[in-house]
Amino acid sequence: MASPLPPPRLVATAHDAAGTSIIASDAPLQTFSPFGPKGSAFAVIHSAPSVPVSNTDLQAPQQNTLPRVPPQGVIFTTADIPPHGGESPIHRTQSMDYSVVLAGEITMILDSGEERVIKAGELILQRGTMHRWRNNSNEWCRILFVMVGSEKIVLEDGRVLEETNMPPRA
16 A cells, blocks of 8 residues: 655755755655555655764665664654554664654554554654554554664663664565
8 A cells, every 4th residue: 555645855955066055966755665565654864874964975865774773873764654553563763753743643652551642743752662653544644753863771770771673574
């Protein structure tokens, strides 16, 4: 089930040899569906291995890659989640995620059982928690994520909450 949302269009700027601002690229991005037709479709816009990032490295967006933030880096990505129960596996990323629902709505479900519906225009600050996304609505949902590598979460008893893997479906 392909998303009816238009592919994200990326307009990227740079500088020419004289230091003048230019448009380096202007094109739609391809999406990648690692979890099958009822799962999320991702468009990885940009990723950098460390912060601060380079403003002169003109890396092409990563295609067909599950969005994972480098431990000291940052990733900029979208996820399109289909309606009628489309969802992600439950997971934890080792990152601080700044997120905006761009279209539709999504239910965030935590491992505690708590749930919240987040609608278009609303924001999410995900702080390394175990969670899943489920789209219970009748329309597609697009979420924009900026994920920044973070320190590991260490509980008062010394246990460390590790990132979980979300393997693609075969």
